[in-house]
Amino acid sequence: MTHTDDRPPIVDEPPPWDHPEPEPPAPDPGPGRRDRTPPHDAGFEALVIGAALNNPDTIDTCGRIITAADFHLPQHETFWRALTHLHGLGQPTTPTAVVAHLLDTKQLHNSHDALTLHELATRAHDAGADLQVDYYAHRVDSLARRRRAIAAHERNLQRLWSPGPDTDIDQALNDTAAAMTEARDNLAGLPTPTTWSPVDLASVLTGDYLDPPPTMLMRTDGVFLLYDGAVHTISGESESGKTWLTLIAALQLIADGQRVVFVDFEDRADRVIGRLMALGATPDQIRDHFDYIRPDRPLDDDGRAQLGPAIADARLVILDGVTEAMTMHGYDLNSNADSALFQGLLPRWIADHGPAVVLIDHVVKDKERQDRFALGAQHKLAGIDGVAYIVKMLQPFARGKRGLARVEVAKDRPGHVREHTHGKTIAEFTLDATRSDVVLIAHLMPPGAESGRAGDTFEPTVLMEKISRYVQLNPGMSKKAIEGAMNGKATTIRLALELLVSRQYVGVKTGNRGAIQHFHNKPYYHDGQDPQETDESTSDDPSDGTLRGPLDHPETEAS
Incomplete structure (x- = not known):
């Protein structure tokens, strides 16, 4: 930017040249109204963007x-993101x-936006906006x-207006007071620095600051699994129960x-709402505290303007169908660059407004990579700042049955x-539909509460030793073949095999046509005594050494 010695000092009054008049404040509709227009000045925003279009130094x-x-x-937010992106690339x-950049990234959907950019540049040039652009900024x-102070205040007021049965009122009052103090200091202090400014490490060095613990999606023992303001993923195969798991979180919050x-x-509204009601949500709870959105076009300025108010006071935002969402926006699932763009466009943008975000995604087809990766580019995992969960079905969810799934942490x-x-x-977590097809009983429990992998719960150790010996003598057998060679209940045989795989006594790999084959890694003894007392894992499979475990639960494989 060109600076001159006779440049007028910045004062509290607007500069003498003309600029678009700020929009008059909306009339006060009364306390508690969600449709009240937040304070803003479209004219000053326009001058900042127009100055940047004319003079890149102002950026x-x-x-x-x-x-x-x-x-x-x-x-205006879209325009500024494009300007800073291009300027950063030189x-x-x-x-x-x-305009060309917005077209390439599918963020420009009509010719009006292109005309607007040229108009902003012309108006800013006529006003000489680049001479005092810092005033406008x-x-x-x-x-x-x-606006941020008002949003924080309204979120805390909502907690006080409608406290749930488990709400700690004293904590809510303390949070409200702390938010107001922070807002006061923020409004009275210097402008908010960008993320490129040095971070104040005082609270870290004194030990006053700790990463906040998760506060949503509670297990039956009181442990929470989702963090406020962070992006999470819940991935799994079709019908593994991943959507049910997110709806358990939703039910706990709206209740x-x-x-x-x-x-x-x-999906569609009737199925999602039907599932939520089957878990026990009431129509009033859904009507008052649950918003359903079914977009059929990419997120643009109009969509962001409608989505913004909906997420303003939300604790949790669920995005179901990451593959479909990226495809709708023209992004390549296997491109790390496109994955990063999608993260910034939607989930990260939402989380920056305060809610926790959960992406429901599919896992890769490669069984050996399902323990860590969702479908598509690796950046989908790298971009997660919360938790990446993998859901694996142990017993199918179906009408009239009791389903069981395991939730694992990938990150x-x-x-x-x-x-x-x-x-x-x-x-x-279990979904019990044995009593009714209309009302389901759901439980999210600590590990081992149902499958017998922890504590003093039952483990079929004698059967595990038989299967271990059988696999050692018959390498490469399928799950169906192993079940056929054992005596006992099919569910017990499957549990025994699953435990052997998860503890790496038995390894699995994908054979021809995707068949899952089982191989001996090391012997299992039901009494815990190994006659040879060896720590080395042996294998009857002379292949390339790619055997590993644990992998996906054998029950989910086609027989």
Whole structure:
């Protein structure tokens, strides 16, 4: 930017040249109304963007004051993200260049946006906006901080207006007071720094700051599995129960008077609501605290303007159908770059507004990689700052039956969840439809509560030794062949085989046509005594040494 010695000082009054008049404040509709217009100034936002289109040096100036999230109008936020992206790459930031970038990334859906960019550049040039663009940027920042303070205050008020049966009122009051103090200090202090400013380490060095523990999706023993403001994934094969698991979290929240938003890219409202009611949600709870969204086009400025108010006071946002969502937006599932763009476009953008975000995704087809990867690019896992869960079905969920699934942790960045795991397993959950097809009984329990893998619960140790010996003598056998060679109940045989695989006594690998074959790794003895007392694992399979476990539960494989 060109600076001159006679540049007028920045004062509290607007500069003398003309600029678009700020929009008048909306009339006060009364306390508690969700449709009240937040404070903003579209005219100042427009001048900041127009100045950046005309003079790329102003992007550096404004970048020290504001971020894209500080723009109230979704269209302006989109424009600023494009400008900073191009400027960071050293590319032109003219209106034509920005339009081309928005077209390439499928963020420009009509010719009006292209005309708007040219109009913003012209109006900013006529107003000489680049001479005092920092004044406008400070105004945008100040209004953004006011909106954040109001949003935090309204979230805490909602907790006090509609406390659930498990709400700690004293804690809610303390949180409200702390939020108001933080808002006061924020509004009175300097503009919010960008993420490129040095981090204040005082609280870290004094030990006052700790990663907050999870606060949602509670097991029967009181352990929580989802973090506020973080992005999580729950992945699994079709009909493994992953959507049911997210709805358990939703039910716990709406029963406590807190809002949940369900963004559905692959199902329909009647099925989702039907499942939620089958778990025990009442029509009033759903009507008052559950929002269902079924988008049929990519997220654009109009969509962001409608989605923003819906997530403003939500505790949890569920995105069902990651594959469908990325495809809708024109992103390549196997591209790390496209995965990063999608994360920033939707889940990360939502989480930055406060709610926890859960992505429901499919696992890869390769059985040896299902323990860690969802379908598509590896960045889908790298971009998770909460927990990545893998759901594996142990007993199928069906009408008139009692289903059982295992929940494993593939990644836990904050680390609070993993301390409660047994191996990789964090929970087991059941859906009992034996009493009624209309009302299901769901339980999310600690590991071993149902499958017998922990504590003093039953394990078929004698049968495990027989299967271990059989696999050693007959390498490469399928699950069906092993079941046929053993005497006893099929469910017990399957449990014994699953325990051998999970504890790496038996290894599995994919053979021809995707068949799952089992091989001996090391002997299992039901009394725990190994006659040879060897620590070395042996194998009758002379292949390339790719045997490993644990992998997916054998029950889920086709016989």
